[in-house]
Amino acid sequence: MASTEGLVPITRAYLSSYYDRYPVVPLSDDVAAISSQLRSLISDFCSQSSLTQDEKVVADEVDREPPHKIDENMWKNRENLEEIIYLLDRSQWPATLQQQAVEDPELAPALDQLKDKFEKSLKTLQYFQAKNADFVFSTVMSYMPQDFRGTLIRQQKERSERSKQAEVDALVKSGCSIRDRYALLWRQQMERRRQLAQLGSATGVYKTLVKHLVGVPQVLLDFIRQINDDEGPMEEQRQRYGPPLYSLTKMIHTMRVFLFLLWACVGEQKLTADQLNILKQAAYLYTREFERFIVFIGEVFANSPFFISADEAGASGSRNDEYKEITIPAGKTHEVVLSVDSVNSYIAWDFALEQSKMKMDVGFSVEYTNPSGQNILILPYRRCESDQGNFCTVMAGSYKLIWDNSYSTFFKKVLNYKVDCIPPVVEPSPQQ
Structure with a gap:
């Protein structure tokens, strides 16, 4: 990898x-x-x-x-x-x-x-x-991680390509025109793009991989x-x-x-x-x-x-313009709340502390708040200096990403982070 x-x-x-x-x-x-x-x-x-x-x-x-x-x-x-x-x-x-x-x-x-x-x-x-x-x-x-995740995606691609070729063969056998065949080939090309986007969103045909995508x-x-x-x-x-x-x-x-x-x-x-x-x-x-x-x-x-x-991209520090920079004072926390409307939405994060002479870390966890107000831990608390990860939601509602500096007595933490919430990709019906 x-x-x-x-x-x-x-x-x-x-x-x-x-x-x-x-x-x-x-x-x-x-x-x-x-x-x-x-x-x-x-x-x-x-x-x-x-x-x-x-x-x-x-x-x-x-x-x-x-x-x-x-x-x-x-x-x-x-x-x-x-x-x-x-x-x-x-x-x-x-x-x-x-x-x-x-x-x-x-x-x-x-x-x-x-x-x-x-x-x-x-x-x-x-x-x-x-x-x-x-x-x-x-x-x-x-x-991609060189394990079953990559193998499954390769197998999915091979099955998809065989299916596409069979669709072309059937159209040719029916006596289609060259124009009709190329209209189909272009639709298939757009489908490949959609599947590539689904890999990025961890939805659709790749939804069986969602719970395993941490590490990508x-x-x-x-x-x-x-x-x-x-x-x-x-x-x-x-x-x-x-x-x-x-x-x-x-x-x-x-x-x-x-x-x-x-x-x-x-x-x-x-x-x-x-x-x-x-x-x-x-x-x-x-x-x-x-x-x-x-x-x-x-x-x-x-x-x-x-x-x-990041330097080539013209970013500040190690992040590009899509990242936010905030300072978490000693003894405080920083929270980002995401309202998710649909199950199978994709929540992802990427963050890192600004480098300093002293090695620092920050606590990080993710919680879900159900309709009755009860907090359910999605990602257990751990301390780290940087992290990137993602998961697919199985419930609609409120998700809270928490960066914790409450254990620090003297040191503030400068955090660069990006959080995304991507709605599920809707797959076309077989008739389309």
């Missing part, structure tokens, strides 16, 4: 300085130029050809803005790559094009070569996604709970590296729409040299730029930290 002693989760400010070491190389100006040419040709198709309703719907999608999240853009690129590979398969060529390929022996190999390039980019992307997912999970698990570093739970927040640290990543990826997402989507409409119009007339040329230019440019971006962002992700020292 890797140590998190003295560490806090990465902050957006730290990521900004970290990303300064990895400046993104601008995309070729040809990306915008060729994307513009493709949109112009799509506009010509719409004005000069009698498109079906379905074809018009696809054409109207060309100006759709890419999603904001990095990983969702990756899935959109993957979806469009598969759509293009499907269209370039010889079995999907319009009859007019197949006849033209018989007359022109260089046409079929040229289109096959484009298909091969898109397939190579797809494999590169699939490898990147799998490697990045394994890296995140393995890094999280390296901070609080800093880890804090990290996995906030890693994908819309305005969290990863927003810096989106601001820094999103724009070039958004341009590539729009380019591959525009190519897919262009090829879809081109195949529809080839039924009326042959594929022209200009049309084939722009398709070649777009394919070679996109695959080169996209694979370059994947290699670059893979290096950024592989070296990106999860945790940093």
Whole structure:
């Protein structure tokens, strides 16, 4: 189990300085130029050809803005790559094009070569996604206690992945479209995020582990709970590296729409040299730029930290801005009362005394007050200089965290602490 002693989760400010070491190389100006040419040709198709309703719907999608999240853009690129590979398969060529390929022996190999390039980019992307997912999970698990807790979570992940794959297989067997399959894949990706957040909250599918989670570093739970927040640290990543990826997402989507409409119009007339040329230019440019971006962002992700020292985070002492600092006078106590509305809520704490020349400690305990006013001891009293822990509530009501300095006659204690009360994560119903 890797140590998190003295560490806090990465902050957006730290990521900004970290990303300064990895400046993104601008995309070729040809990306915008060729994307513009493709949109112009799509506009010509719409004005000069009698498109079906379905074809018009696809054409109207060309100006759709890419999603904001990095990983969702990756899935959109993957979806469009598969759509293009499907269209370039010889079995999907319009009859007019197949006849033209018989007359022109260089046409079929040229289109096959484009298909091969898109397939190579797809494999590169699939490898990147799998490697990045394994890296995140393995890094999280390296901070888990190396006992049955980690084993149970790994088993839960394996069962979940088998279930997800079975769901995809069943959808494919039913004859779904590529778009339908990727809609499911993205929903599953969001489910993985939800499960990661549940690990941080100790609820939902991980509720059987709750009573055993004492010993899991609080800093880890804090990290996995906030890693994908819309305005969290990863927003810096989106601001820094999103724009070039958004341009590539729009380019591959525009190519897919262009090829879809081109195949529809080839039924009326042959594929022209200009049309084939722009398709070649777009394919070679996109695959080169996209694979370059994947290699670059893979290096950024592989070296990106999860945790940093409090000093690097710009914290005071050993705590960040979320922590409170209070002074407990000699002979006094400090209490924090939390009102819990729902059972299976998650209460967590992290605290430490300010360091001094003398070794000091403080008493700490947690109590529950039932509706009749009776106090029930949840965490027995003990004296320590720091502690982090958590538990899942089995009763709604009032919980009191108590720091005790009543036994001290002369010395005050300066305490940095953070307390969280997280409501349970509601699992979706099977029908959703």
